[in-house]
Amino acid sequence: MTTAQRPTLEAVARRAGVSRATVSRVVNGSTTVAESIQQAVRRAVEELGYVPNLAARSLVTQRTDSVALVMPEEATRVFSDDQVFPGIIRGVSQELEAADKQLVLMLAGSPAGHQRVERYTTGRHVDGVLFASLHGEDPLPGVLSRLGIPVVCAGRPLDGAQVPYVDVDNVGGVTRAVRHLITNGRRRIATIAGPQDMVAGIERLTGYREAVAEAGLPAWEAYGDFTRESGATAMRDLLAAHPDLDAVFAASDLMAHAALRTLREAGRRVPTDVAMIGFDDIETAAYTDPPLTTVRWDIVELGRGMTRQLLRMTAGEDVEQELILPTNLVVRDSA
Amino acid sequence: MTTAQRPTLEAVARRAGVSRATVSRVVNGSTTVAESIQQAVRRAVEELGYVPNLAARSLVTQRTDSVALVMPEEATRVFSDDQVFPGIIRGVSQELEAADKQLVLMLAGSPAGHQRVERYTTGRHVDGVLFASLHGEDPLPGVLSRLGIPVVCAGRPLDGAQVPYVDVDNVGGVTRAVRHLITNGRRRIATIAGPQDMVAGIERLTGYREAVAEAGLPAWEAYGDFTRESGATAMRDLLAAHPDLDAVFAASDLMAHAALRTLREAGRRVPTDVAMIGFDDIETAAYTDPPLTTVRWDIVELGRGMTRQLLRMTAGEDVEQELILPTNLVVRDSA
């Protein structure tokens, strides 16, 4: 089953009776080629089914016209049913499409995967690298950046690397949520915090702490990892430790969803006995019982913002170190 | 902000005092190099931070060690909160990682995107192409296949192209679901079918028709596109047309979820008045009210199966035209 030999520039040139250089010009849209010759070349390309060999091209241009989007492998597991994962991809993809560049998705969960990412990106197989939802203090963004490879992160890098990033206004969003609870008379507000090795988890907890402190209220905390199961567990812990709580802020809608169910099982009515606010505004949020009040942000826009920054960098422009996306509170029935 | 010039084989060779060829051998793990020289080369590589240029390598080897996974752009929208999208990616990624190959994700929703996929894949930038959830009669898989590029599809190609594919036993799964309903005394079983331009939508409807026909029951059909909104609309239509229905098979859990809610709003109790069965067993299925009985299949395994087939093809082996994954019924409370 031998693969048919694909035609090269050389073949097209012979067929059109011109030089390789001329074919190259036509293929790359140079305007300095006589119209008649352009037509001849195009016909030859058509007839032979010529397609440029991208490896050869990038070898000489030193560009690949593709960028990598790196995600921790867990992203596909942890966020299995919210839109974070597909949302970022879609945003990145939209912006890249407009720039006629290619997306290379890399999952870097395992140490081996991590190494492959490093090899691949330092191997100049992409023009730049986008990092999504980092765990812990991943050194890779900083390493690549120092190697001169354009890098943009989703969320502030926890290792303090000087890498441009795009993030959501986590603190602002949470503050608004907690104030909403307070305005409605809640005084015993607990939180189900996210994982403390992720910047989103850390900042949403910070926001909660600041908001309750500001109002002179106690901080009642339990921890999850953004998943449903962890939300249910945390809710049970909170009920055991603070049976008199009258509101909960959960750092993700998934955790809020499970907590809602846990509350019902414990005989608490929402929002009469306990109010609940989530974060993310995933699609399911409108379908929970009762529909979930939550902090919305535009995840697709996060992907787009990151990509725009990166493209600017690959073009040699300077970009702001930080870009923060707004949030807003979507009030439904749970609070 | 000039990018530091990366060291080449040449530089490493000079530093180690050997030829380029020898460095290449060491880098690629050839055993025919004297131990002392190997060490010298490795030290030079280390000191210089040498990383092979992948474009140059693939130019001569004619391989790229990467494969493309093509998805319709809607995949990230339509399936926004089930696991189909991340699941396939995860399966593909696992299998590729084991083979030390790279995943290139391509969204091909727009015609422009379609073209880019064609250009990229025919441009020999990947060793093979995986197609996920096709809409309509996409000619691309057939085109690439005829060009000698290894291709594997998720689901039978609707245009009849002779391309190897991996699919779920849709008909078998649905049949089992409908029989379960019948066994439990249901006789007026409607269906919320999926989109009829996707093979999963078509086959699940076929399964339903066969099963009710076999039992001498009427076929009551409404159509959706696998999304929640479409499920709610279809459920309303069914209730209007057949107020006496006592069971529903929905072709996706998302549609089943919305239908559950619509039934409740219409005052029907589930499963007392109406039984409901979905398809997919997404994570949310265990959290609906009541928890959803559904047809489960292993989506990660779909991605793995596709990838294994493709890798076999790129290695020049022959593969079966068709690979069918099993389903099983997960009985919860809704039926």
Place this chain on the structure above:
DNA sequence: TTGTAAGCGTTATCAG
């Protein structure tokens, strides 16, 4: 406006 020719960084084929 077009052609010639020099690389781009590897691997592979030969000699030695």
Place this chain on the structure above:
DNA sequence: CTGATAACGCTTACAA
């Protein structure tokens, strides 16, 4: 076991 040297397919000065 090692080193020249010729590709691989394309872009791009530089000439004509």
